[in-house]
Amino acid sequence: MRDTTTARAEELRIDAPHRELLDQVLDKWSLSVLNELCERPCRFNELRRAVPAVTQKSLTATLRRLERNGIIERHVVATRPVAVEYRITRLGKTLRAPVDALLEWADTYLPQIEHARKAFDAETE
Amino acid sequence: MRDTTTARAEELRIDAPHRELLDQVLDKWSLSVLNELCERPCRFNELRRAVPAVTQKSLTATLRRLERNGIIERHVVATRPVAVEYRITRLGKTLRAPVDALLEWADTYLPQIEHARKAFDAETE
DNA sequence: CAGTATCCCCGCTGATACTG
DNA sequence: CAGTATCAGCGGGGATACTG
Numbered sequence: 001m002r003d004t005t006t007a008r009a010e011e012l013r014i015d016a017p018h019r020e021l022l023d024q025v026l027d028k029w030s031l032s033v034l035n036e037l038c039e040r041p042c043r044f045n046e047l048r049r050a051v052p053a054v055t056q057k058s059l060t061a062t063l064r065r066l067e068r069n070g071i072i073e074r075h076v077v078a079t080r081p082v083a084v085e086y087r088i089t090r091l092g093k094t095l096r097a098p099v100d101a102l103l104e105w106a107d108t109y110l111p112q113i114e115h116a117r118k119a120f121d122a123e124t125e
Numbered sequence: 126m127r128d129t130t131t132a133r134a135e136e137l138r139i140d141a142p143h144r145e146l147l148d149q150v151l152d153k154w155s156l157s158v159l160n161e162l163c164e165r166p167c168r169f170n171e172l173r174r175a176v177p178a179v180t181q182k183s184l185t186a187t188l189r190r191l192e193r194n195g196i197i198e199r200h201v202v203a204t205r206p207v208a209v210e211y212r213i214t215r216l217g218k219t220l221r222a223p224v225d226a227l228l229e230w231a232d233t234y235l236p237q238i239e240h241a242r243k244a245f246d247a248e249t250e
Numbered sequence: 251c252a253g254t255a256t257c258c259c260c261g262c263t264g265a266t267a268c269t270g
Numbered sequence: 271c272a273g274t275a276t277c278a279g280c281g282g283g284g285a286t287a288c289t290g
Contacts, residue, residue: 070241
């Protein structure tokens with residue numbers, strides 16, 4: 001029997017399902033969308049405005065993927081015209097802490113990394 | 126003047142440089158490579174064996190990218206034939222904690238997420 | 251308003267072959 | 271051993287146009 005807790009302390013497993021999950025949850029637009037929905041529920045076009053660079057198609061795909069994974073919920077309000085509200089789920093909220101940790105890491109070390117890139121590019125030229 | 130500390134507590138910024146950095150550091154093979162190199166320094170072919178699904182070309186690309194970002198170091202030992210050892214840097218080690226948090230999240234919630242997927246696929250059919 | 255439907259491109263990936 | 275070189279395929283992503 002494998003003791004995953006102990007194993008993880010030494011070496012983290014990264015198999016296909018884990019990799020796929022991270023791909024779906026951390027892809028190009030997901031973080032920006034999650035970021036907005038952590039603040040408040042949003043309508044489709046609100047999200048478009050909040051993330052100006054995303055196209056309709058990609059935003060739709062991102063929202064569907066996050067919904068499928070149980071990270072966000074889609075609520076249709078049958079007004080005229082129809083209104084659709086997206087909300088983060090309880091499951092989705094659990095993502096906040098690890099993603100924040102990652103973004104803080106990026107924020108903290110970006111300067112050092114940009115410095116490393118310049119050094120690398122200079123000596124590679 | 127912007128107070129990034131306060132701002133981050135409410136809403137994390139995800140701009141292009143941050144997004145690019147995460148893409149480079151979290152891409153398809155990087156986590157597996159980092160995982161190995163956190164354990165011990167590795168040679169090129171050791172890494173290939175440790176990550177069987179990766180091709181030479183992709184492994185080379187991954188290593189170069191990580192090296193360029195200052196996450197790993199490349200040491201050439203001028204033996205015959207040549208030996209090349211890859212090691213994690215101090216900067217690279219700072220990635221460990223946030224990435225671990227993410228992998229633990231994936232490990233913890235993967236069952237719930239697979240359940241959500243099935244539910245979604247069932248009612249979408 | 252909140253999407254679909256097409257078309258198209260290009261960039262990543264893998265497969266394969268070759269080399270200092 | 272540790273790569274580089276080349277080619278081919280396909281899938282994501284954007285641009286654009288249309289719709290209940």
